[in-house]
Every structure is written in C-alpha cells, then in structure tokens.
Amino acid sequence: MTMTKKLLTSAVASALMVSGAQAAISDNTVKIGYLADMSGTYRDLAGPNGLKALQMAIKDFGGTVNGAKIEVLSADDRNNPDASSSTVRRWVENDKVDMVAGLVASSVTIAVSKILEENDRLGIVSGSAASSITNEHCTPNHIHYVYDTYPLANGTASAVVKEGGKSWYLMTADYAFGHALEADVTRVVEANGGEIVGSVRHPFPTQDFSSFVLQAQASGADVVGLANAGSDTTNAITTASEFGVTQAGQTLAALLLFLTDVHALGVDTAQGIQLTTGWYWDMNDATREWSDRFMKETGVRPTMVHAGIYSSTLHYLNAVAAAGSDDAQTVRKQMMDTPINDMFATNGRIREDGRMVHDMYLAEVKTPAESKNEWDLYKILRTIPADEAYRPLSESKCKLVTN
Amino acid sequence: MTMIFGVPLAVLSGQLLIGFINGAFYALLSLGLAIIFGLLKIINFAHGAMYMLGALLTVVMFNTLGVNYWVALFMAPLLVGVFGVLIEYFLLRRIAGQDHIYSLLLTFGVALIIQGVLTNIYGVSGLRYAMPDMFKGGIKLDFMFLPYYRAWVIVVALLVCFGTWFMIEKTKLGAYLRAGTEDSQLMQGFGINVPLLVSLTYGFGVALAAFAGVLAAPIYSVTPGMGANTLIVVFAVVVIGGMGSIGGAIITGIMMGVIEGLTKTFYPPASSAVIFLVMVVVLMFRPSGLFGKEA
Numbered sequence: 001m002t003m004t005k006k007l008l009t010s011a012v013a014s015a016l017m018v019s020g021a022q023a024a025i026s027d028n029t030v031k032i033g034y035l036a037d038m039s040g041t042y043r044d045l046a047g048p049n050g051l052k053a054l055q056m057a058i059k060d061f062g063g064t065v066n067g068a069k070i071e072v073l074s075a076d077d078r079n080n081p082d083a084s085s086s087t088v089r090r091w092v093e094n095d096k097v098d099m100v101a102g103l104v105a106s107s108v109t110i111a112v113s114k115i116l117e118e119n120d121r122l123g124i125v126s127g128s129a130a131s132s133i134t135n136e137h138c139t140p141n142h143i144h145y146v147y148d149t150y151p152l153a154n155g156t157a158s159a160v161v162k163e164g165g166k167s168w169y170l171m172t173a174d175y176a177f178g179h180a181l182e183a184d185v186t187r188v189v190e191a192n193g194g195e196i197v198g199s200v201r202h203p204f205p206t207q208d209f210s211s212f213v214l215q216a217q218a219s220g221a222d223v224v225g226l227a228n229a230g231s232d233t234t235n236a237i238t239t240a241s242e243f244g245v246t247q248a249g250q251t252l253a254a255l256l257l258f259l260t261d262v263h264a265l266g267v268d269t270a271q272g273i274q275l276t277t278g279w280y281w282d283m284n285d286a287t288r289e290w291s292d293r294f295m296k297e298t299g300v301r302p303t304m305v306h307a308g309i310y311s312s313t314l315h316y317l318n319a320v321a322a323a324g325s326d327d328a329q330t331v332r333k334q335m336m337d338t339p340i341n342d343m344f345a346t347n348g349r350i351r352e353d354g355r356m357v358h359d360m361y362l363a364e365v366k367t368p369a370e371s372k373n374e375w376d377l378y379k380i381l382r383t384i385p386a387d388e389a390y391r392p393l394s395e396s397k398c399k400l401v402t403n
Numbered sequence: 404m405t406m407i408f409g410v411p412l413a414v415l416s417g418q419l420l421i422g423f424i425n426g427a428f429y430a431l432l433s434l435g436l437a438i439i440f441g442l443l444k445i446i447n448f449a450h451g452a453m454y455m456l457g458a459l460l461t462v463v464m465f466n467t468l469g470v471n472y473w474v475a476l477f478m479a480p481l482l483v484g485v486f487g488v489l490i491e492y493f494l495l496r497r498i499a500g501q502d503h504i505y506s507l508l509l510t511f512g513v514a515l516i517i518q519g520v521l522t523n524i525y526g527v528s529g530l531r532y533a534m535p536d537m538f539k540g541g542i543k544l545d546f547m548f549l550p551y552y553r554a555w556v557i558v559v560a561l562l563v564c565f566g567t568w569f570m571i572e573k574t575k576l577g578a579y580l581r582a583g584t585e586d587s588q589l590m591q592g593f594g595i596n597v598p599l600l601v602s603l604t605y606g607f608g609v610a611l612a613a614f615a616g617v618l619a620a621p622i623y624s625v626t627p628g629m630g631a632n633t634l635i636v637v638f639a640v641v642v643i644g645g646m647g648s649i650g651g652a653i654i655t656g657i658m659m660g661v662i663e664g665l666t667k668t669f670y671p672p673a674s675s676a677v678i679f680l681v682m683v684v685v686l687m688f689r690p691s692g693l694f695g696k697e698a
C-alpha cells in the first residue's frame with residue numbers, strides 16, 4: 001500500500017514537473033513590465049515613446065499569444081537603481097510580471113538584473129550602454145539588445161584614428177558609464193597607434209563646458225573625444241562650436257550620440273560629427289516603413305532604442321509562442337536558437353552571455369546642404385560587421401561563458 | 404612658459420575669465436533671489452523654473468512668431484514678470500506672514516508643475532536656438548579665444564546687476580520698497596500701495612531670472628530641467644553672500660564663478676561641490692553670510 005502510494009505520488013509529482021517545464025503560459029497571461037526614464041535626462045531616447053514601440057509590437061503580434069492575454073505595466077525608473085529595484089520586486093512578486101523591457105540607465109539595469117536572476121524572470125535591455133552588463137554583470141536572466149560601449153569605441157574611435165586623429169583629449173562623464181566608455185576608447189585608440197594626451201572627468205550633469213573646452217584647446221590634441229551622453233554631450237558640442245574648436249583644426253568625436261541629441265543640436269552645429277549607431281531609421285525600405293508608422297504614433301522619428309524595443313518584444317513574443325511557455329529559461333533558449341531578421345537587424349543572434357550581436361554602423365551627421373528635412377540627419381559611412389563590433393567571447397569575463 | 408601649480412599661465416588666465424563670465428550669470432540669478440528674500444522674505448524655489456521659462460520662451464517665440472533675440476531680451480522677462488505677479492497675487496499672498504517653509508514648499512511645487520508640464524510638451528533633449536548673427540565668432544586673445552557672445556554676457560549682466568543695486572539702494576523707489584516691507588502699515592498710511600509694491604517686486608525678481616534665461620538660450624541646451632540644477636548652486640551663492648544682501652549676492656556670484664572655474668582647472672571632479680564647501684566654511688564662521696547683517 002505504502003509502495004503504491006509512493007509510486008503514485010512520485011508519478012503525480014513528475015507529471016507536474018513535466019507540465020511545469022513545458023508548461024503552458026502561467027496564469028494564461030504574459031505580463032510585460034516596461035521600466036524606463038519617463039521624465040529625466042534619458043526620456044526622449046527611450047521614455048514614453050519606447051512604451052508606444054512596445055505596444056506597437058504587441059499589436060503587430062496580434063494582441064494575444066497562443067490564446068493567452070498580453071498585459072503591459074509601466075513605471076518611471078527615475079534613473080534611480082533603488083527605486084527601480086523596488087518597482088521590479090513588486091512586479092515579479094505581486095504582479096507576476098514575466099519580462100521587463102526598456103531598461104535605460106546602466107546603473108538601473110545592473111541593479112534590476114540581480115532581482116530578475118533571484119526570481120528567474122527575463123529582462124530585455126534596450127537602452128543601457130555599459131558593456132559590463134553582459135560581461136562581469138551578466139546573468140542567465142537578461143539579454144542586452146541594441147548596442148554597448150564596446151562597439152561605440154570600436155566604431156568611432158578606430159575610424160577617427162585611422163583618418164589621422166592620433167592624439168586624443170577625452171572629456172568623460174564622472175560616473176560608471178563614462179569610466180567604462182573611457183576605458184574602451186583608450187584601448188581602441190592605443191591599439192590603433194594613437195595616444196591619449198589628456199583628459200578631464202567632469203561632474204554629471206554639467207551645464208557649462210567652457211572651462212573644459214578651453215583645456216581641450218590648450219592640450220593641442222588632434223581629437224576631442226566626448227565620453228558622455230545626453231545633455232552633457234549636446235552642451236559640450238554647443239560650447240565647442242561657440243569656442244571655434246573645429247575651426248581651429250581639432251576634430252570632435254562624440255562616442256555616444258542618439259538621433260534625438262543630433263536633432264536637438266541641429267545640423268548647423270552637429271555637421272560632420274562621426275558616431276556609431278546600432279540602427280538608423282532611413283537605411284532601407286523596412287526601416288523607413290516601420291519609422292513612418294512610429295512617427296504616426298509619436299510625431300517623431302525613432303531612435304535605435306525605440307526600434308530595439310519593438311524588435312526585441314516581437315522576438316520575445318515569437319519565442320513564447322514557439323516554446324508554448326513563458327518560463328524565463330525556456331524562452332531565453334528559444335530566443336537564442338532563433339536568428340533575428342527584421343527591420344532592426346539582419347542575422348542578429350543572442351550569445352550565451354546575453355549579448356545580442358548584430359551589425360553596427362559608422363555614421364556622419366549631414367551638412368545643412370545635404371539634409372533634406374529635420375530628421376534627415378545621418379549618412380552611413382560603413383557597416384561594422386557584428387563579429388568585429390562586439391567584444392569577442394574569448395575576452396569575456398561573464399560567468400556563463402566557458403573558455 | 405610660466406606655470407602655476409603645473410598649469411600654464413595662459414590657460415589659467417583663460418579659466419579666470421571663463422569663471423568671471425559664469426560668475427556674472429550667478430550674480431544675475433542670485434540677485435533676483437536675494438531681492439525676493441530680502442524684501443519679501445519669500446524663499447523662492449521657483450527661481451530656477453523662471454530662468455528656464457525665460458530661455459524656453461526665447462526659443463519658442465522665435466520658432467513660432469519669429470521674435471528675434473533683442474526683442475526676446477525684453478519680452479521674455481516681461482512675460483515671466485507678469486506670470487510672477489500672478490503667482491504672487493493668487494498664491495503667495497495667501498501665505499504671507501507664515502513661516503518661511505510655506506513659501507518654500509509652495510514655490511517648489513509651482514516649479515515642479517511648470518517643469519513637468521513643459522517636459523511633457525517639449526521633451527528633454529533640448530531645443531535649439533541659433534546664435535544671433537552679430538555674435539558669431541570671437542576675438543583671439545593672447546591666452547584664449549573669447550567668443551563675442553561671452554563678452555556681451557559679462558557686460559550686460561554687470562550693467563543689469565549694478566542698475567538693480569542702484570535702484571534699490573539709492574533711489575526713492577527703492578527706499579519706498581525697503582520701507583514698505585519693513586513696516587507696511589505705516590507706509591499704507593502714507594498712501595503707498597504696499598500690496599502692489601510687493602507683487603511688482605516679486606515680478607521684478609523673477610524677471611531678472613528670465614533675463615538670465617534669455618542670455619543662456621544661445622549657449623546652453625534649453626531644456627525644461629535646466630533650471631533645477633542651477634537653482635541649488637544659486638541658493639548656495641545667496642547663502643554665502645548673506646540671505647537678502649543685494650550687493651552681497653552680486654559680489655559672491657562673481658567670486659563663486661571664479662572659484663568654480665579654478666576648481667575645474669585644478670581638480671575637475673570637485674567642481675560641482677566646491678561652492679557648497681565654501682558655503683559650509685562660511686556658515687561655520689559667519690552664520691549670516693559674508694555680507695549679511697549679524698542677526
């Protein structure tokens with residue numbers, strides 16, 4: 001009797017386990033939490049329009065997945081890792097959120113990914129820059145989709161050095177992201193035979209760059225490299241233009257510049273600046289078609305982050321449908337097994353460290369004569385192949401990578 | 404080349420000049436704050452928002468109506484000043500005579516509302532405002548390239564600062580103002596309309612902030628959040644100068660600009676903290692500020 005009972009229990013238990021792994025979609029609902037800067041410095045590059053991109057993806061997917069509802073929650077990360085951590089904790093514990101999308105400030109992403117790992121949910125990072133997110137901070141629970149500091153440095157810095165910009169002066173935002181970018185740029189510049197002749201770490205954020213611009217001019221460097229982002233970069237470029245940096249023969253290299261930044265600066269001020277981007281709206285018919293729809297929804301052209309949110313959400317929902325489950329590991333594996341071919345990427349693939357590798361682009365801001373309208377801002381100079389752009393796995397410090 | 408602590412003299416002279424220019428900005432902003440506190444005893448946390456409104460109006464009026472820089476230099480402060488009068492009349496007046504904390508919270512709330520609404524409309528990337536043609540370019544000095552616009556900022560900021568100080572400290576109107584806030588009942592008895600005087604003073608104080616905003620529009624990225632960071636620094640300037648001391652605000656503003664500029668040269672990471680460090684030291688030794696009257 002006891003024997004039969006034991007057998008029966010274990011049979012039931014294993015049946016449960018099997019159904020748990022294969023499992024239908026939990027609560028018959030796929031819940032997505034959108035966490036991004038909705039009101040601060042990074043609002044325009046992700047923000048409320050990123051949420052619209054996410055909703056576009058859900059609508060295009062059909063609104064349900066294998067008959068299960070798709071629900072979206074959203075919150076402002078306030079660029080604050082602590083506040084964001086408690087939001088995400090609430091999402092996974094009370095609201096049963098399956099996937100967190102958006103994820104902008106690198107500090108927020110690193111904090112949130114720990115909670116996702118503890119609770120075994122999935123995070124898809126579209127906004128963050130730090131390459132450490134899939135290096136020393138990698139987890140089996142998140143994917144880094146759009147770009148990171150490694151290709152930014154690789155693309156822009158190596159192009160500028162090859163054009164003869166051998167000596168560099170760096171203006172670095174004095175926090176984690178700036179330091180990471182500074183390190184990546186220094187490595188690339190030196191590897192290409194250039195040198196860093198001076199640098200300054202400025203407080204984040206800084207409004208008045210005149211003092212730093214003066215120091216950069218006095219350094220006599222060929223290139224003034226901006227290892228900062230958002231309003232810091234636009235303020236630095238405006239001030240450099242006012243003080244005649246480029247007229248005096250120095251080149252400006254902005255290492256992280258979003259479409260919204262260039263739009264804010266205008267082509268008069270920003271013309272000729274080279275930058276690296278993961279995507280541009282005006283590359284081919286597929287990008288243009290999607291961007292037109294996005295513009296109808298939002299009134300602006302999408303940044304690479306907006307496009308990445310759309311693409312990654314569709315990729316996620318396709319994986320949920322194919323696997324018939326919203327279990328984090330099952331879906332992640334399905335996403336890794338499927339190459340990404342859409343308006344965002346060609347043959348994009350997700351590596352075991354969570355890095356989505358795809359081609360990146362070296363672009364140059366058009367001159368006023370070349371630019372036909374307010375969003376006609378970049379010309380693509382070069383495609384940087386995926387394998388050349390991103391940190392090779394052989395250099396990875398990620399715990400998921402076995403070398 | 405002559406070096407001072409490892410910094411070439413030429414670079415140092417440039418930094419001093421830059422510091423002086425930024426100081427003139429601080430002076431203009433802290434002046435309005437000092438007037439509002441000194442005469443009305445209101446801690447105006449909406450000052451940064453008014454500075455931002457000045458800059459934003461300059462851009463928006465240009466984009467929609469084609470209003471040029473020179474007209475904006477008068478129009479933006481005027482409009483913001485009228486807005487200030489309305490805030491004083493409808494809101495601040497109701498809490499007159501209460502503890503300072505009430506005016507602080509009220510104006511802080513007003514600032515957050517203004518900033519939030521404008522962020523929803525204009526985003527955060529910044530609006531572009533082209534440098535007026537006559538200010539394009541600059542002079543090549545021995546030690547630095549001085550853009551014409553920065554030279555103009557020093558001249559006009561100092562003129563406005565001096566003019567304001569003169570009006571309040573040396574003219575009859577200024578005397579009425581000071582007397583009206585000292586003993587409003589007595590002044591009412593003399594037939595002076597004190598409530599009107601108070602409204603106008605608040606309006607004038609915030610108009611000064613808007614004026615600084617117009618000056619800032621061509622050189623800084625104009626965003627709804629641009630006033631929030633500046634506000635804290637400017638408050639520190641006023642505290643160092645002595646709350647309510649008008650001359651003190653001007654001199655301290657310039658001094659802090661220079662100190663900040665030098666910090667940016669010798670140890671940049673401390674440049675956002677140095678003004679607060681000075682504030683701590685000053686408060687330890689002179690609690691009423693450098694130019695404040697001992698309480």
